[in-house]
Amino acid sequence: MERLLVLVRHGQSEWNLKNLFTGWKDPDLTELGVEEAVAAGKKLKELKLTFDIAFTSVLKRAQHTLDLILTELGQEGLETIRDQALNERDYGDLTGMNKDEAREKFGEEQVHIWRRSFDVPPPGGESLKMTAERTLPYYRKEILPRVLAGERVIVAAHGNSLRSLVMDLEGLSPEQILKRELATGVPIVYRLTEDGGVESVQDLAD
Template sequence: MSKLFLVRHGQSQWNLENRFTGGQDIDLTELGKQEARHAGQQLQEQKIDIAFSSKLVRARRTLAMMLEEMDRLTIPIMTTACLNERSYGMLEGLNKAETVLKYGEAQVQEWRRSFDVIPPGGESLKDTHDRVIPYFKKYIAPELASGKNVLIVAHGNSLRALIMFLEHISSSEIMKREIATGVPLYYEVKDAYFKRREALLSKSLLKTATHG
């Protein structure tokens, strides 16, 4: 039985500032670095054979800091834009509260919470799903099928798209799923069946995730 570990990157500077981050290459805050190290500590006893990351610095740095904590610096690492965060287009860099004042809460909520509604110049979650899942099937699933344990470090929405696929969640239900920064989640994989396990971190330490 192989294992699949999913980690959303640590807090980024624009997470802290409540901005739409999307495809912008924004680095971690000091808290985000602490979250990355803590995530690595949570997985110290796990055997990781290969890791995948988006190409954005907040995910790559989170992965690097995790692997340093885990003493797994020699494992293969694959980076791909297919795991990048959902693009928010013209909204990227805007403060979310100010965006609500400009466009109205209903419109902003539709952009953020609808499965197939596209923000101006950006991507819907469906668009994100349609690039994440083919990559997962082609490159990650075969590693799991061969018995390897896999770590993926990515973003709130790219992981949400993957979780939707793994758990067979509806498009309406997945939009309610919150993914905290720096908290490892894992699945046991047997015969292409993914069984979700609890996050390794104590539930008392979980925090509400911010989107983007």
């Protein structure tokens, strides 16, 4: 039985381009982001991958990415479940702030700690650990059982919500996952074992 799970981070968003902390705010894709999403769909098409169900966040940059991918695959109208459990990490008081301005205001070291530590949240926001505490239960309850039942599943979400899933799937430590970069618009193809472990992983980055 095939147990296929594809994770893809949304294409570049308008706030990515402006170097802003985005979190739960809802900007759409840039022209480049649209191109990245279309390219992701083409890569999956080249591998002759299609899906039985899709999951995404409630934020339009992830939904738009998914829509563009499914259009490339000829799967417009595929059953799609949207849930805020897959939303990006909430950056709290940093949301909407330019990352360079944040460094000037709070200091380079403090901003680095907020961005790159596992369990230190920015003021009013979430750490990666807190993000994982909402994404992983959702993954284990709603997504993983469908993969293990033989459904081919695609998840279009965000850098940090996906990072928490990658950490769990690949058995990475907090230190290892913080160094793991997920490129925008690049699918990661997992084939899972019957107990939910990873049999193989293919990163479709060029």
